Structures are given as structure tokens and as C-alpha cells.
Amino acid sequence: MEIVDRPSPNHGDRRGGARVELIVLHHTAMPACEDALGRLCNPEHEVSSHYLIGRDGTLYRLVDEERRAWHAGEGRWAGRDDVNSRSIGIELDNDGSSAFEEELMTTLEALLEDLLERHELHPKAVIAHSDMAPGRKSDPGPWFEWKRLAEKGLSVWPDPALQGDFMRDAAFFGYPVEVGEAAVLSAFRQRFRPFADGPIGTPDRAMMAGLARHFPSDVTERTASRVPSRPFRTL
Template sequence: MRIVAGWMEGVRQVPTPFFNARKKPFNISLIVIHGISLPPGIFGGHYIDDLFTGTLDKNADPYFAGIYKLEVSTHLFINRQGIITQYVSFLDRAWHAGRSAYNGEVECNDFSVGIELEGTDFEAYTDKQYQSLNAAVKALRRTYPQIQNRIAGHSDIAPGRKTDPGPFFDFSKLSPDF
């Protein structure tokens, strides 16, 4: 996998309007792992694309009435089959972390890449997701060497507010190679 001008080659690309410019100096130095399913606990379908592009139908599921107006995004999403979708260029700031801090640095959106995995706090992620995640992390580390081993869960950067990627995400399955 290669990253060219902020976009990962060979992945599905679905641009979103929900991003802005990164603050200067430009410093991508963290990967944040998230978990998402829409509706909660249901996998597959187009609802995650719809959420990240602002087209979620509030009437498609009762849960959506409370989230359809959210302006949120992520850089990458990896579904249960390991298919990667990119919504925001890595050169831009995705809106995935909210109020957050990592090792004393606040506002993680400014310096991180967000990667959403299709899943829940209550079941394991798939081997195909870990394979795709490792390939993406390798490409990100090669392109943005400041990342090094700085990989955190959403729950790590927003404790008490977020629980994802949940206890079934296995950090030991991340490859140390880059």
C-alpha cells in the first residue's frame, strides 16, 4: 500500500464534507483506533458511509434520529471483510476524536489519523480486519514516521467518554514491523 498526496492507493474512496485543514506545524504522530456499527450491533450496509457523508436517513432506524445531524468523519474505515474505505485525506483533519488527549497533547484530531473498525465492544474483530489494519498502519508509519508506535484506542484518548474499540480489540495483533 502506498499513500500519495494524502490518499491511500487501492482503497475505496468516499470523500466527506466533514473535515478541515490541519493546524501548522503539520505533524501526524498518532493513530486512533475506533469501533463502529450502525445500527449498533448490526454489520454491513451503507449506514456508516451515510453517517460520514451527512446523508443518514433519520427514519431508517430509531437509533438514527439521535445521530443523523452529527458532523463526524474518520480517515479510514475497515469493514468486517477487511475492505478499507477512506473518507478524508491524511493531509486534512478528520473529526473523529472529539475532546481528547494523548500523553499530555490535547485535541488529538490535530495530529492523528482515525481508523474505524466495523465492530462493537462485545465481540472480536475479524482476522481480515487485522490484516487490513496492519497494512494500513505499515503504510502510515512509512509515510509519517513520527507515528512510530503511537497507536491508541478511542477509549485511551477520551477515557470515561468513549469505550471503543472495546475489550475485544487485540492490540497484540498489530504488527510491530514498519
């Protein structure tokens, strides 16, 4: 996998000896890849990511994986904050209102496969920026192909045959439910039910129950059965 190095000065030490536990996906919401590179590599903006993938599939490395890139900001996942110290951030060159190019997705899939293997992560470790910061962030947005990643063992997809309590199950899966039901529902739908609207319904409760049962967060995983090793697929 060819990588183009475009070093960013915006990084620091991973705090408290934290290891990589998550991979957070973003979209740039900018007109072109060079615009995103300019922002992510500019010390005045104090933002970065470990990788950026262009619409043409070019993979840029901005920050070494050993370092703490500044991509996630405030937010929580699985009951823990400082997501930057515990994650690898990947920016995707996309305007947020259109489909993701095939070349970009192909490169992303190769990168995720490599990262999951090297860091010994379950596919549930791949999350959206909106997952860990619901109500504040909406990327990579409803156009992103999460189900495609799940089909290739690079993310997860819920079992739609269950029923449960939406917010309780959301907490069990890892969402920071303290932000409120509306924010959690919006983040959930952006990833798993793109363009759905209205109040919480049976499909929302069923899919969230499936996530909670099959992919509990690390905080609650000690009481759950051991998950299968990769490759892992659920539809």
C-alpha cells in the first residue's frame, strides 16, 4: 500500500501510556483534498489526523501512529474520554453531501484491514466521529457505506431481529448517552439508518438491541461472551 507522507506538526504524546483502541472515521467537508491538507498541516488550526484519503484513493500519512493526532476533540466512547489518546483518526476527502468515491473506499478498506490486524482490534473498534460526539459532530455522515465495511469484516452491522430499550442498549454499545436521546438517535441513524426521521421506532430499537447484544463496549465486555476473531461479518 503506497503512502504519501505529508507531515503535520499538530500532534503530541498519547497520554497516560494509552494504546490504540479505536479507529475514528471523519469526512473533510472541504472542496478538495489539497484544501484539507492545508488545514490539517497548518499549526494555526491545531487539528490533524493520522491519515487522509483523497477522492482518487491517494493515501496520505500526516501523523505517525505512535503519536496523538488532534482529530476527535471532546467526546466519549465506551464510558471513556480523551478519544485522541486512544485512537487513530482517518479523514476522508468528501464534501459531506455526496457519495464516497470507489477509489477512496478501496484504499480505506486496505488501510482498515492493515490497522485492525496490526493493532489487534475487533471491527467494532471502527467508529464514526458522530458516534463519539453525538450532537456536536455528524461525520462521516449518512452517505458513508458502513454496511459495505461490515460485509468485509471491517466494521459491524446490527441484527435487526431483536427488541430492547433504545437508550440502555445505546449505552451498552458505547454511545455517550448523557448527551440526550435526540443526539444519540441522530448519530445512530446517520450510521445505521441513513435519512430516517421521526421518533424512535421499532427498527431503531431492534438494531440498537442487536448492537448491544453482539458488540458490547469494552466497559461491559467483561460480562459478555467472547466475540469471534476476525474476519467477522454480521448483516
